[in-house]
Amino acid sequence: MIAAAPEFSTHQTHFAGLAIAPLAEQFGTPLYLYDAELIRQRIADLTAFDVVRYAQKACSSLAILDRVRRAGAVVDAVSAGEIRRALAAGFTAHGETPGIVYTADIFDRESLDLVVEHAIHVNCGSPDMIDQLGDRRPGANVTLRINPGFGHGHSQKTNTGGEQSKHGIWHEQVDECLLRADRYGVTVTGIHMHIGSGTDLEHLSQVCQAMERTVATVGRTVTTISSGGGLPVPYKSDESFIDIEQYYRLWDDSRKRIEQQVGHSVRLEIEPGRYLVAESGALVAEVRAVKKMGTNRFFLLDAGFNDLARPAMYGSHHPIALCPRDGSETTRPDVDAIVGGPLCESGDIFTQAEGGFVCSRKLPLARVGDFLVLGNAGAYGFAMSSNYNSKTRAAEVLIEAGQAKLIRSRETFDDLIRGEQIPD
Numbered sequence: 115m116i117a118a119a120p121e122f123s124t125h126q127t128h129f130a131g132l133a134i135a136p137l138a139e140q141f142g143t144p145l146y147l148y149d150a151e152l153i154r155q156r157i158a159d160l161t162a163f164d165v166v167r168y169a170q171k172a173c174s175s176l177a178i179l180d181r182v183r184r185a186g187a188v189v190d191a192v193s194a195g196e197i198r199r200a201l202a203a204g205f206t207a208h209g210e211t212p213g214i215v216y217t218a219d220i221f222d223r224e225s226l227d228l229v230v231e232h233a234i235h236v237n238c239g240s241p242d243m244i245d246q247l248g249d250r251r252p253g254a255n256v257t258l259r260i261n262p263g264f265g266h267g268h269s270q271k272t273n274t275g276g277e278q279s280k281h282g283i284w285h286e287q288v289d290e291c292l293l294r295a296d297r298y299g300v301t302v303t304g305i306h307m308h309i310g311s312g313t314d315l316e317h318l319s320q321v322c323q324a325m326e327r328t329v330a331t332v333g334r335t336v337t338t339i340s341s342g343g344g345l346p347v348p349y350k351s352d353e354s355f356i357d358i359e360q361y362y363r364l365w366d367d368s369r370k371r372i373e374q375q376v377g378h379s380v381r382l383e384i385e386p387g388r389y390l391v392a393e394s395g396a397l398v399a400e401v402r403a404v405k406k407m408g409t410n411r412f413f414l415l416d417a418g419f420n421d422l423a424r425p426a427m428y429g430s431h432h433p434i435a436l437c438p439r440d441g442s443e444t445t446r447p448d449v450d451a452i453v454g455g456p457l458c459e460s461g462d463i464f465t466q467a468e469g470g471f472v473c474s475r476k477l478p479l480a481r482v483g484d485f486l487v488l489g490n491a492g493a494y495g496f497a498m499s500s501n502y503n504s505k506t507r508a509a510e511v512l513i514e515a516g517q518a519k520l521i522r523s524r525e526t527f528d529d530l531i532r533g534e535q536i537p538d
């Protein structure tokens with residue numbers, strides 16, 4: 115069953131059961147809010163899969179990782195920093211299903227040291243990684259991330275397969291990788307493909323076929339297959355949720371054929387980032403100016419693309435709602451507004467389409483002091499935030515059982531200049 119997208123209202127006074135305006139006053143703005151229960155629900159949606167491996171790059175704050183772990187998911191790490199975060203949040207490297215998998219196209223020196231020190235399972239995205247790991251940890255088990263020769267999606271920046279992609283091991287190089295592995299006694303126990311088919315089930319079945327072909331080449335040592343991430347969530351009212359049952363069925367059928375091939379049971383992993391956390395998060399900002407430029411009306415916020423980069427980076431759409439400062443439900447007249455931030459950069463606009471085209475949005479008329487709520491900001495929101503324009507990064511608050519808990523303090527000027535020195 116495909117659930118329709120929620121109605122994205124342009125008026126919102128509450129988040130996860132709590133009034134937004136007092137939270138904004140208590141913790142200040144810009145402010146990231148997260149709904150812990152929604153993260154648990156999204157993990158529960160995927161229980162048909164043997165393993166839910168959270169791609170933490172979507173939102174790697176320690177408290178979020180902790181809640182993900184308590185909800186029964188394991189984690190993916192793409193850098194030394196993410197390995198350290200996973201360890202700090204209580205994930206362990208060991209166990210039949212590794213609690214942490216390092217997935218990347220390279221080892222930098224630090225990540226290779228860490229992976230060796232903690233015996234962390236590696237998903238190799240380049241043949242060189244097999245040699246580099248094998249040299250330091252002969253006899254290790256590894257997964258291969260395969261680029262099946264085709265990708266998906268129209269955005270060059272988010273496509274994860276095909277000749278243009280830097281990700282994974284080219285599908286015609288699997289034999290060569292097995293020879294490399296043999297040299298170090300390394301065993302290939304898993305195959306991974308992260309293509310991001312989204313809702314395109316026709317495309318997904320091609321990925322499944324590519325998985326089966328790859329496992330046929332590798333053979334009986336394979337005990338795990340991973341379907342990667344890329345599960346979409348609706349950002350607009352005309353978009354829908356993915357049909358998880360059908361998505362699972364395609365992969366499960368493929369897994370069963372693979373089990374026939376290899377003669378033993380095979381674990382099926384899924385590796386979502388966005389799906390688990392996108393909807394759980396919102397960025398709350400204060401309206402600091404309302405002005406007209408000819409016929410255009412601008413709402414300017416105290417949050418910019420330093421806080422939420424996706425609109426400026428990909429032209430992504432986020433739902434936007436007005437929360438009047440007094441928390442009232444009173445309706446304001448709808449107007450066409452362009453929503454922007456404080457940065458000295460003309461691209462600092464939240465209402466833009468791919469290619470950087472500035473658009474307006476029908477929103478209730480805001481006044482200075484009101485709050486705007488940018489929805490579906492939990493994935494690639496805080497995680498991509500920066501200090502551009504010497505802005506301190508926002509505070510983060512987790513809402514759980516009706517309680518608001520600070521999980522990251524707002525950065526201070528001292529945080530901003532830590533490590534800087536003025537030589538004589």
Ligand SMILES: *Cc1c(COP(=O)(O)O)cnc(C)c1O
Nearest residue numbers: 169308343344345385386387388
């Ligand atoms: C980014 C990433 C994911 C998660 O992608 P989503 O689109 O957020 O689900 C999963 N696996 C790998 C290897 C990734 O790099």
